[in-house]
Amino acid sequence: MTRVAPLLAAGVGALAMAACNDAVEAPYERGVCFAVEAGEAGEAPVFNKLADGQPQLEHCAARLEEMRVRFLRQGGSRQEITGAYQGQYIFIDQEGIWVGKSLDGARFIFLARTGDGRLAVPGAITRDESGRPVGVAAPPPAPGQ
Incomplete structure (x- = not known):
């Protein structure tokens, strides 16, 4: 009886993992950027090629x-x-x-918007007391430089 419980747990875990594999994977074509449109109710999303030759995610x-x-x-x-x-x-x-590995899974911040709408690395953004981003311009050059 003690051997049945671990086997039963493993079987339930395998079924749960199989159910998770129904997620639609993003295409892996080197350097190709796709725009994704949600499919009709119950249908898979549509991947439309937007650009070729993109060297990085950015x-x-x-x-x-x-x-x-x-x-x-x-x-x-x-x-x-x-x-x-x-x-x-x-x-x-x-x-x-x-960015994320699935359409409905966890997402991780890649670039955040500054106070004026530009995109920047999250750690480079100055925020006010409420946490909202503040647009900051570089200081003017010193006289004589």
Whole structure:
């Protein structure tokens, strides 16, 4: 009887892991940046090729941000964009750019928005007492320099 409990627990764990594998993996095509559109109810998401030759995740995120801004300038209202680059998902929203291994799993901050809307490495952003980012310009050069 004592051997049954560990085997039963292992079996339940294996079933749980199998259920988790239904998640849609991001495509892994070297240097290709994708815009991801949610599928219809119950359907898989659609991956639209946005740019080739992107050497790093930052470049793909820049292409996605560029697409988001262009849509907004044309009268669109969609603030959130999802993309994919070499097996990772990229999520862009009003707070910044996030990355994750799945569409509905954990997300980690990649680039945060400064007070004036630019993107920067999170540790480089100055924040006020409430935690909101503050746009800071570089100090003016000293006279005679």
